[in-house]
Amino acid sequence: MKLREKLIQYDQTRSFSAWLYKVAANHCWDMLRRRKIRQDKETDDLENVPLEHPDPNQLDRLIEQKTSEEVRHALDKLGARARMALVMRYYSDMSYDEIADALGVRRAFVGVVLLRARHELRQALGATGALAAGGAS
Amino acid sequence: MREIDHSLPGDTLEHLDEMTCMLYVERQLDRTRGQEISQHVQGCSQCRTLLRAMERESRLLTRAMLEEEEPLPSRLAQFQDRARRSMQWIWGVALGLAATGVYALYTSYVEPWQSQLDQAGFGGSNLLSLLIFQGAFWKGWQSVITLLEVLAILTLAGFGLAFFRRRSRRGSAFALVLAGFCVIAALVPPAASASVTRKGNFVEVKEDEHIKGDVFLFGERVRVNGTVDGDVFVFSTDATVSGHVTGDVIAFAQSLHVSGEIDGNIRSFNNNLTITGTVTRNLLIFDETLNLDSAGKVGGSVTSFTKSLNLDGNVGRDLLLFGEHIGIAGSVGGGIQARGRTLSISSGAQVHGPISFTGDEPPEVSSQARLASPVDFHRAEHKPRYTEGSVYVWQVIWAAAFILFGLVLFNLMPGFCREAVANAERYGASGGLGVLVLFGIPIAAIIACVTVVGLFIGVSTLFIWFECLHFAQIVVGTLVGQWLLGRTSHVWPLIGRMAVGIVVVRICTNIPFAGPWIKFFVIVWGFGAIALAVYRRLEPSSGAAAVVPSQPLMPPLPPTTTVGGAQLA
Numbered sequence: 001m002k003l004r005e006k007l008i009q010y011d012q013t014r015s016f017s018a019w020l021y022k023v024a025a026n027h028c029w030d031m032l033r034r035r036k037i038r039q040d041k042e043t044d045d046l047e048n049v050p051l052e053h054p055d056p057n058q059l060d061r062l063i064e065q066k067t068s069e070e071v072r073h074a075l076d077k078l079g080a081r082a083r084m085a086l087v088m089r090y091y092s093d094m095s096y097d098e099i100a101d102a103l104g105v106r107r108a109f110v111g112v113v114l115l116r117a118r119h120e121l122r123q124a125l126g127a128t129g130a131l132a133a134g135g136a137s
Numbered sequence: 138m139r140e141i142d143h144s145l146p147g148d149t150l151e152h153l154d155e156m157t158c159m160l161y162v163e164r165q166l167d168r169t170r171g172q173e174i175s176q177h178v179q180g181c182s183q184c185r186t187l188l189r190a191m192e193r194e195s196r197l198l199t200r201a202m203l204e205e206e207e208p209l210p211s212r213l214a215q216f217q218d219r220a221r222r223s224m225q226w227i228w229g230v231a232l233g234l235a236a237t238g239v240y241a242l243y244t245s246y247v248e249p250w251q252s253q254l255d256q257a258g259f260g261g262s263n264l265l266s267l268l269i270f271q272g273a274f275w276k277g278w279q280s281v282i283t284l285l286e287v288l289a290i291l292t293l294a295g296f297g298l299a300f301f302r303r304r305s306r307r308g309s310a311f312a313l314v315l316a317g318f319c320v321i322a323a324l325v326p327p328a329a330s331a332s333v334t335r336k337g338n339f340v341e342v343k344e345d346e347h348i349k350g351d352v353f354l355f356g357e358r359v360r361v362n363g364t365v366d367g368d369v370f371v372f373s374t375d376a377t378v379s380g381h382v383t384g385d386v387i388a389f390a391q392s393l394h395v396s397g398e399i400d401g402n403i404r405s406f407n408n409n410l411t412i413t414g415t416v417t418r419n420l421l422i423f424d425e426t427l428n429l430d431s432a433g434k435v436g437g438s439v440t441s442f443t444k445s446l447n448l449d450g451n452v453g454r455d456l457l458l459f460g461e462h463i464g465i466a467g468s469v470g471g472g473i474q475a476r477g478r479t480l481s482i483s484s485g486a487q488v489h490g491p492i493s494f495t496g497d498e499p500p501e502v503s504s505q506a507r508l509a510s511p512v513d514f515h516r517a518e519h520k521p522r523y524t525e526g527s528v529y530v531w532q533v534i535w536a537a538a539f540i541l542f543g544l545v546l547f548n549l550m551p552g553f554c555r556e557a558v559a560n561a562e563r564y565g566a567s568g569g570l571g572v573l574v575l576f577g578i579p580i581a582a583i584i585a586c587v588t589v590v591g592l593f594i595g596v597s598t599l600f601i602w603f604e605c606l607h608f609a610q611i612v613v614g615t616l617v618g619q620w621l622l623g624r625t626s627h628v629w630p631l632i633g634r635m636a637v638g639i640v641v642v643r644i645c646t647n648i649p650f651a652g653p654w655i656k657f658f659v660i661v662w663g664f665g666a667i668a669l670a671v672y673r674r675l676e677p678s679s680g681a682a683a684v685v686p687s688q689p690l691m692p693p694l695p696p697t698t699t700v701g702g703a704q705l706a
Contacts, residue, residue: 112156
């Protein structure tokens, strides 16, 4: 229903899938906002959160060991925003601009969102401690 | 795409941070930054490892999500949509091709073999009657059953079954098949009931003996000196038939010497066969050496697959010979078709028909030999078969025949086929079980054949095993199709994937040198998957097991143990 209402706003010069994601994302955000559980979703928060640097060798080993199925299970455990960012980028092959548009963030912060999502994913894969232990600066 | 403005700490980079690596991997940095990073990672193994890890992480993510719900890349998805719309055309072309294939198979293989076998004296007006109704299938299954014939027959049978299944209640088609087997099984025992079976180290039909009915003889040494009014089946190391047999002699022996009189045919699998007596009808021989002595006489024709063949005696009709060394010194009433390395025709030879020889060396023909016409010699060409255009035409026909076979199987037993394809993804279990079953079943079947009571079961098992060789390729083909076009649980899309996969598998199995090995692994793999599906069907349900309290005599397995490819809960 919502999609039908929004359809008249669709700009035909732009990607339909990107527009569809944006509508879906906005709808989800609206729902979350209504439930008052939308927190630290603004880019300012993201900017200030330091990310632990992984140990390259351990990260490499972790990636090598994990199967697609394990990754899918881990994806299920992620927050909505992180999962959405990963899906848009690695499944729908959307550009950073399109992702920024869909998530309602500035383009410069898409990388941060994606990197945070990756960290969450690694955490869900059960290797946070190991990965955060080493690393370079 | 707009470049992101993400600066590096400076020119003298110690190590790259993760964000920079990710942006570099995703091609989000401008050219200058990209070059700086490229230069840096060339000399920094730690950053190189990090870059590689992040790249692999991206690929893993993409793969994980693409595998989940059959999401095809958009190009493939569009293609699939277009294909779905024009499905009727695709199936029309596929079925037309398959029908052409079946016709070509019949005219190129079945008909010539049929006429050849007719000529060889197996009688019968068509192949089906030869195989089944005249008993040749049961006692003479060694008569040539080519793979193509079997495929053609099964395809027809499958269509027949599908037709019945559609028009009758579920399971009635299988009941029909079962009833058919039962009828055939019921027809076999009367023949066997009138038979005589003898076993021992030394087994003999004495000179003054006259046996009415078939005789089965098992022994280290077998002698048939008396008269047998029926067929003689010999399983022996050293066998001699010096008496009179009014029927056929069917022999599995290391050495067989026939010095008596056989009114019927000889069909044999031996190391050595020597004939000094008389065979009124024909020979069908799979031997290492065959000697037809100058005193020996064959009234009909000789079809022989032997390494070395010496023909000094008389043959009433044609010769069809496949062997390395072929020597003719006797009299041949018909023509000769031979294929081998060498052919020599000695001075005493008389051949009343045309002679055609395909071999490595020109035939040696004595000037004193009396021939109806000169030998028509064709040098066997060993050029790579890939240079011949007809090979590719046949490959297309083969692929069509496989697809047709798969189509029939998927329609007849969709559930079982789906299970088999799913099992193929259990690589370890399928591979292991495949090796076991591929080699184990023929051995068990041959043992069953040797024990006369199990002949029917043994031959049927071999037949099923033979068909599973092809089914295995179809199973693996379907899996490959699913890899390419995504998973599905619906029958027709699955058949579409099967068709695509079979084409891929057929291409792979025809790669020079590696092809045969690929084919072997495909068969082992598919065979294992089928065996797993059969095992799952046959294994008792857990409910039934719970009723039996004294079942586990061994300690319970740990929960992660794998049994028959299935992980215990």
